Structures are given as C-alpha cells and as structure tokens.
Amino acid sequence: MSQPNGTYAFYPGCSMGVSARAYDQSFRRVAEVLGLEFQDVDDWNCCGATEYFTLNRLPAYSLVARNLSLAAGMGKEDLVAACSACYLNLHKTDSYMGKYPDLNEKVNRALAAGGLHYDPGTLRVRHLLDVLVEDIGYEAIGEHVTQPLKGLRVAPYYGCLVVRPESNYDPEYPTHLDDLMRALGATVVDFPLKTHCCGGHMTQISEETAYELLRRLLANAAEYNADVIVTVCPMCQLNLDAYQSEVNRVFGTDYHIPILFFTQLIGLAFGVAAEDLGFGAEIVPADEALKKIGQEEAPKPRTPRRRDKKALPMPPPLS
Incomplete structure (x- = not known):
C-alpha cells in the first residue's frame, strides 16, 4: 500500500x-x-x-x-x-x-x-477510486465480498473530470471502475459514453443543452439494459438523478435508472446494510435494483428538508 x-x-x-x-x-x-x-x-x-x-x-x-x-x-x-x-x-x-x-x-x-x-x-x-484500486486492489476487495452483486447490470460512469490529463486513467476508455464492479460480482455493461460530460452546472445556464447531454447518457445506459448507473462524481450523480424526470418530460422518454455512488455498491457487496450506505436519499428509487441482489426492503426515501425561512433568499434567475 x-x-x-x-x-x-x-x-x-x-x-x-x-x-x-x-x-x-x-x-x-x-x-x-x-x-x-x-x-x-x-x-x-x-x-x-x-x-x-x-x-x-x-x-x-x-x-x-x-x-x-x-x-x-x-x-x-x-x-x-x-x-x-x-x-x-x-x-x-x-x-x-x-x-x-x-x-x-x-x-x-x-x-x-x-x-x-x-x-x-x-x-x-x-x-x-484510485486509492481503492491501486492501494487495496481488486483481489483484496473481492476477499471482503460477502454478498456478490450477481445479476446486477451496472453502467460505470466516470464523467469528464476524473479522466482529465495527468490522471491515472485512460482519458478515452478508462476501466478501473469497470473492473472494480466486476470484483464485486456485478455484470458490467458496455457504456460508450462513460467519459462524456453530464453538463455540470449547465442546468442553471441552458436547460436545453443540459437535458440533451443527460438524455444521451440515460439513453446509452438504457440501450445496454443497465439496472443502475454508478458514478464517482457528486455532480454527475446529482444531475442524472435530480433531472431525470425533467429529461422524461422534455423528450417524452420514460427512464427510471437509479444513479448510485460506487461506494454504495461496494458497501452492499461487503454486507453493509443499505440504510447505512445512504440508500433512500436518491430521487430515482433503487428498490428494483436492490431486490435483484437480495435486498428485499429498500430504505424509504427521506422527506426533503424544508428551507429555513431565516436562510438567505435564492438569487433571481438569470435574464
């Protein structure tokens, strides 16, 4: 190590x-x-x-x-x-x-x-991701797996930032996350757009552009029958999860693909309870995906916290 x-x-x-x-x-x-x-x-x-x-x-x-x-x-x-x-x-x-x-x-x-x-x-x-793969390794991680993710079809999504120049990842076709998911027993589906941008904060600037970028990612995952998209980036997770319903509304699609953090799936494979891994906070429910790997009861979604009335007001929309 x-x-x-x-x-x-x-x-x-x-x-x-x-x-x-x-x-x-x-x-x-x-x-x-x-x-x-x-x-x-x-x-x-x-x-x-x-x-x-x-x-x-x-x-x-x-x-x-x-x-x-x-x-x-x-x-x-x-x-x-x-x-x-x-x-x-x-x-x-x-x-x-x-x-x-x-x-x-x-x-x-x-x-x-x-x-x-x-x-x-x-x-x-x-x-x-680099620490887990390089310092621990796939084999050692596999030794901790008590509940393999057998039958779960995972689309590994890296996003565009972690693979920028001078990183340890192939910027065109990284495989670290793919191999890590395989070590957990999951089925890794082909995901050609695995390093394409999710739009970042484009949702606050140009919804039309942002939704199209998100639609492409969701369509690509759906094309290969992914049960979940797993990511290493909070912004990617937020955009694909929070705006998935808007993509469906704008494009007339019907995507219901849970967007999870890679550490959540590692935890499940290690036998950690779903509620101890933050499940239930996602907007697109992960119930069906969890059932595929033997988690019969998924945590219920948390009630959104209301904004404190004493908090600073939201800024006006851009003109």
Whole structure:
C-alpha cells in the first residue's frame, strides 16, 4: 500500500455534506471495512468547483492552494478527494504551481497573508477510486465480498473530470471502475459514453443543452439494459438523478435508472446494510435494483428538508 499505516489526508469538499451525503456515508463505511483511515483536512474551504477558475484565476488557485497547505501540515503523503471536481482542482493547482514559477510565487504570496505556504509536489493528490484500486486492489476487495452483486447490470460512469490529463486513467476508455464492479460480482455493461460530460452546472445556464447531454447518457445506459448507473462524481450523480424526470418530460422518454455512488455498491457487496450506505436519499428509487441482489426492503426515501425561512433568499434567475 502507498500509505504504510493506511492513513490519508481527506479533502471533503462542499457536496459531501449536503447533496452527496450518501457518498460520504458509504465511503466511510467502506473505509472502515477495509481498515483505511481518512483524516479530514481541518478548516478546509471550497475548491471553487469549475466556475471560479473561469472568472479570476489567481484567487482561484490561491483558494485551492490554501487547502493544499493545510493538508501538507498534516504530515501525510497523499491527499484524497472523493469529488471529481475537487480532485481536478487540487491536482491542477499542485501541478501548475510546480510548472509555472511565476504562478507559484504569486500564490504563495497570497498564502503568506494567512500565515501559510505550499511547496508544489509535497502532496500526491488522488481520487478515492484510485486509492481503492491501486492501494487495496481488486483481489483484496473481492476477499471482503460477502454478498456478490450477481445479476446486477451496472453502467460505470466516470464523467469528464476524473479522466482529465495527468490522471491515472485512460482519458478515452478508462476501466478501473469497470473492473472494480466486476470484483464485486456485478455484470458490467458496455457504456460508450462513460467519459462524456453530464453538463455540470449547465442546468442553471441552458436547460436545453443540459437535458440533451443527460438524455444521451440515460439513453446509452438504457440501450445496454443497465439496472443502475454508478458514478464517482457528486455532480454527475446529482444531475442524472435530480433531472431525470425533467429529461422524461422534455423528450417524452420514460427512464427510471437509479444513479448510485460506487461506494454504495461496494458497501452492499461487503454486507453493509443499505440504510447505512445512504440508500433512500436518491430521487430515482433503487428498490428494483436492490431486490435483484437480495435486498428485499429498500430504505424509504427521506422527506426533503424544508428551507429555513431565516436562510438567505435564492438569487433571481438569470435574464
């Protein structure tokens, strides 16, 4: 294993505690079974997602570098992110600071205002999928399987961020997630659009474009009779799950494909109860998929939490 003691610095990111709580819950249960320890970076801040870098790059890099500096202070070799956008921004910032001395100098000048500093290359930025595949391995993961996902047809969806240049994945046709699902006993279906974009935040800018991108992904999974789409990215999961009904409305389709996090399926195969893996939070019910692998009673969907009246008002729609 890369970390002799199985301990990693972990960058949670914003979505893991809100829209992707099932991801956070399931990944921590899986880590517990595998004997891995993830220590959250203290006082972390938002990575800027994909938008901030298009607005003002120096502050964007500086904000991300702040997280790198805080993580470096933990004395760990690896910094792990489960969110693909967080992973990309952390990896990119570390890489660019190392490649461009002028950027490195400016970013560290900004960090110095807060009493921080970061030397690029101090940390190895990694995605959670990479840790499970490279440090644990398919065989060892398979040894923990007590309830194989036999008969479950899975479409592995990587999205466009985790396979960007300089990652450990083949950007055209990655197979890490495919092979991991096979190690759990699942049937992996062909999914040619496995690295195509889900639209990201395009749902807030151009619904027509966003829904078409989502329709293509759902159609591709349906074409190969997938029972579920499994993903490694909170944004991909949110878009395909939350807007699936809108895709059906706009295009007259009838897709009902559950969108799950890969750690949820790992947990099920390890024998962890569905309710302990965040099931029930998904909008498109996973009941039928769970029944195929012997989970007779799926957790009931949670009642949506009402917005606090004292909370800040929602911004007006773009004109």
